[in-house]
Amino acid sequence: MNSNGVSLWPELWQALGETLQMAVAALAIGGLAGLVLGIALYVTRAGNILANRPVFLVLNVLVNIVRPIPFIIFITAVRPLTQALTSASYGVEAAIPALAIMATFATSRIVEQNLVALDPGVVEAARAMGAGPLRIIVTVIVPETLGPLILGFTFLFVGIVDMTAVAGAIGAGGLGDFAIVYGYQRFNDVVTWTAVAVIVIMVQLAQFLGNFLARRVLRR
């Protein structure tokens, strides 16, 4: 895998490192914030432990507004925020806030969907035993849905890797950037497909890890 007689492997490894850096940071920040937002959506629903129609409506509309924005537009639209937060306007660091915000909103829906599938009976049982809302969230709702949640986060990781490639296109580096600069723009399909292969392997490993953890949690 060469370009003009120069090996591109060092660049590829660096790009992989950048992608991982972005994806892991976005998953960590967005995953946590999205978990909180998803739980908030779930518990404020009508009939649930902290049912609150105004709060639910505001959160719901917020998620519905942000989520459909195409990421390539979103990342440019939040540039002022990015600069304020990171004082950088390009590079890995600059891409992370936009990735994390988008990941938060994407996670919140995945979390909410998994929580809605929880049997309301176990929540009622905890209430009947005198448990308060916070305790129910921490000791019942999250542990009882942990298996599906892990699979949800795995799914999300794949989506984030996709977003990092988009971020790469506007200067964040990473495998997407690598594939475009060395593959697409230089008509070098070997480079493009090598980048694709690396992404596929990375995603496969993430999926494998996610499945493994979920199986352990579900004892299957």
Add this chain to the structure above:
Amino acid sequence: MTAMVSLRDVSKVFEGSSGPVRAVDGVTLDIERGDVFGVIGYSGAGKSTLVRLINALETPTSGQVVVDGTDLTGLKERGLRPARAGIGFIFQQFNLLRSRTVAANVAYPLRVAKWPRDKRRARVAELLEFVGLTDKAKQYPDQLSGGQKQRVGIARALATSPALLLADEATSALDPETTKDVLDLLRRINDELGVTIVVITHEMSVVSYLCNRVAVMEHGKVVESGDVYDVFARPQQAVTRRFIGAALHDRPRPDIVERLRARHPGRIVTVAVQEVPGVPGVSITERLAAHGVEGTVVYGGITEVGARPLGSLTFALTGTDAAVEALLADLRQHTEVVDHTEVAA
């Protein structure tokens, strides 16, 4: 002593999509300490809502709920939590935490009540011993049978030594054999621990096996209540008769009477079998002989309710008209008699 549970004109209205629904409608009820109190009704009668009003999972739209001397009606959510913790609740679908072991499930209410770890352990061991699941402590709910799951649910409900235990269709998801085990366990809890139990059910067999008092619910109202035997021996409401008929199958339906009449000569007569305390029983066969009437049992059923017999027998009676009339008049002084010939004529 005050009643364990005292409901005064309690109503609960839910806002349904097609207008308000009165799930519980003006219920006044006292459940005494030591009672095993059955609440029987068809689905939608409001019994699940009623039991959730007793442990404050629902708050009444109007009326007053007093449990163990505490008026729940005036309390806010935060104040209701300790009240709920003091009332055991067991569920039709068990509602165990699948992510926790049997021991951890039983320990859960103790954690909520902030018991220290060593006391918690000792109490869990004691409870698992009581329900006979000591060897399952480290297993997960998914590895248990339905009956075992319900016993875990019962151990969990008893963890904080509540004086009141509510059972919402606790045996409805179980097979008949397991149902009996669970009912026996509930009876032991009442006998040995003195816990007052409220049993919600749609099966008369559960009430007649377990309860000393019963309330029959229909359309959110308690239509009949009292001593189990009195209610079932002399039902005042059609819905009560339906429950008894469904459990006992003792009285012939009109089409069965037709077939009996075609098959047997003589008058088809149903005689109720019941026991009134303090009144000596009457032998039907002795009465038959005394009046010179021949009788063949052609239909019927007798069961035990509260350890007393209840049911009816249907006879084909042959003899002179006068003798049969005299016999019926005699029996009517002691029990309920239905002459199907009269009904047809």
